[in-house]
Amino acid sequence: MDREVYDKYMEAGRIAAEARDLGVSLIKPGVRILDVVEKVEGHILFRGAGLSFPVNISINEVAAHFTPLKDDKQVFRRGDIVKLDVGSHIDGYIADTAVTVEVETNRYKDMIEASASALDNAIENMKLGVRLSDIGRIIEKTINSYGYT
Known part of the structure; x- marks a missing residue:
């Protein structure tokens, strides 16, 4: 891998990590899932990267890869287990990062x-x-x- 490709992967990773951390900070009871998705995706685009895939927010028994529809009204609730999966790319060089968040409980x-x-x-x-x-x-x-x- 040459330096230019390496740098693109690293930049995609930095942007994806920033977007992931932003998403974590927004996950609170009463907040709409779609609002978090839109803000996380907006951050990736604002930073000059592309979306590797739609932001996935899977809650509780949904194991992975759920993306809300544009009219989704679902909100986070206390006790939810949330899996946030974020991907960005620079010129097709992809970074993918995920995190699990427990909403206001420690079970x-x-x-x-x-x-x-x-x-x-x-x-x-x-x-x-x-x-x-x-x-x-x-x-x-x-x-x-x-x-x-």
Whole structure:
């Protein structure tokens, strides 16, 4: 990969992370899901990137990849488990980032922390020559250390 391509990936990643963090700050009881989607997508476009895909906000039992319709009135509620998935691109070089947010409760705080820690450990150990099965074991060990199987 040449430097120009690398820089485009990095810029797409920075913009996606900014947009993700903006989305997290907006997720509160009573806020319309569609309003968060529009603000997050607007930030990506304002920063000069394109959308890799529509912003996905999946709540509770919806595992992933839900995008509200343009007339959706659904709002966040206290206790919701929200999965926010954001992607941006610079000239087709894509960055994708996601986060799980618990709205004003802490019932799943430990599980969310375990997942984030597993991801951090996987990324930290991702190097040229490391097998995917080794990364899988690192993830499993991290999750197990939190008491999950």
